Amino acid sequence: MKHRLSHEIDNYPEPDDVGIIRVTARIFGQDDNSTFTALSLARDFIENDECTTKEDLNYFLLEAGINEDFIDNAILELIVYVDEVTCPASIEYSPGCALKVRLDLIPDYLDEDDDDSEVQEAAQASFDETISIRFRPASKLVVKSLTRKIYNKKIKKEKKKMISLEECRICLQEFSNGGMVVTLSCGHEFDEECIVKWFETSHVCPLCRLELPCQDEL
Template sequence: MRTNFDHEIDNNPQPEDAGTITVTATIFGDDDDFDTPYTTRSLSIQDFFGGGDENEDSECQIIQELKCFLQVEADIDEEVISDAMKKLVVYIDGVTCSTSSSGYSLGCALAVQLDLFPDSQSQIEEAVQVSFDETSYNTRFRPASKVVVKSLIRKVYKKKIEKESRNKNKKISLEECTICMEEFKDGGRLVPLACGHEFDEECVVKWLETSHVCPLCRYELPCEDQMS
């Protein structure tokens, strides 16, 4: 399982949110039980790094909550969780350090996104990880506009016979949805994006609830906050 990170900085938070951090974890995969994001309680950034804690080896509240979610609820291997938490701390340190160009300051509210991708989702993972240092870095995890998503064209898929199997001349199709990695079903509903890529309707609608970009090419749809 691989990890990916993103963040948003609120420069004008509510007084009670100033100087705090929250982490939202999402597990992408075939199991619908674990595709709902889990968000930790907020914690001061000093407490996240153990400021003022006599026990330097103690884990902060956020790390404890994430470990519990990943291990107990999602049954992820302890070594994988430990590696993800180490990377999370390094990422947050990079965002909040004094030499960072992220625009973060102690009075801001920081929201961090942690995404975990099973090995079977490697195609999606690679697309999400591409060019995070480019201008689209801070916008990848903004939901697409609900109005735009509803207006997307839906079409019924008709299976295209791509090649013939040697087993009793059975013909098979090679087309599949690159989100769920399953073959398109004859008569199923597909959603073609303007970039030309097509996905199962259910898969791409769920994807656009958290990210406004195409899973493969980063084509951007209008964001929810742009339409409000």
Template sequence: MRTIFGHEIDSNPQPEDAATITVTATIFGDDDEFDTPFTTRSLSIQDFYGCDDEDEDSDCQIIQELKCFLGVETNIDDDVIGEAMRKLVAYIDGVTCPTSSSDYSLGCALSVQLDLFPDSQSQNEEAIRVSFDEASNNTRFRPASKLVVKTLIRKVHKKKIEKENRNKKKKKISLEECTICLEEFKNGGRVVPLACGHEFDEECIVKWLETSHVCPLCRYELPCEDQMS
């Protein structure tokens, strides 16, 4: 199961929401349909970190509610759900860590978004699958020029922070991903933007262009190897 995270920080919440955290989970499935998002009850950030034991019974309220939701709405294995919850805790820990750049501080209200894609069911994955099938069966798909690939621009990826609301009291992290490997771009990792505007992990797009000279998403064509000889 693939997971994507995002969050919002309210630096000036209502008194009852100060120093709290909520999580909204959405399960994406076939035909671009998704279930109604499930939002946990609000919990103080101190209580969220109050359960340090590895025993399942020590899970905090938010984790318990999410496990129950996922267990009812999906047929996902318990071990897979447990791994998703561990990733969630690690993400929240990264946001609330004093050394993070998320502008979170004690007293803020934190809202976390958890998007889940069971069994590789997503529009991007389907688009990539179709593109790979066509690349194997259509003679138009030939390797891109090695010289062109070598001269493609490489850049260091930096996570973007989008500001919400004119008062700038809330900020939202915009997570981007490589649509070939379907993994989030790593902060500081090398990405390659094509002329069409689509960006990919350097390793992924270089490997792709060894067998196909078109963009995996929009079919923008790069010069072929035989055209450059």
């Protein structure tokens, strides 16, 4: 048996879906009961060993008769995959998004050359609520004209520790004192480097639906 991982990101999720990961697993060559779907917070799925989603997925695969070693390997790769997609360095995912990850398990008897297209088609059909999003770069002129300021660190005292009040919601790092911060018209603020790189592939605010003019519209 082999497995494949793929994902889709929803930049415009419902409020209850923000930061949520939907894990969908399907075992091909079995009946309609071979599909599993569960929801979890993305960071909990990666960091929490007791995550209910992982436990339910493991149980589902065991019930389907999948080898335990294969299950352990598949879930480990799934965790690493989610971590890579949602890491602070990612330019396609932000905390304001929702993530859908698909784990396809394909028995060895399904010949890859003959059935690959059929498997791909079936996998796409089984991945419910697919959202097609067209990513377009924001206008370079508009990005250059965004409000910029030098950040002066604001801190508060809590149990004798100095805690920063603000951070960039793309890289999830505290703003650097003396660093350049960009403020969008919606009020959200980001490190200049992070948001400029973000707008190279997307024209919407990472945290809300504010749209900037696209490069191909000017």
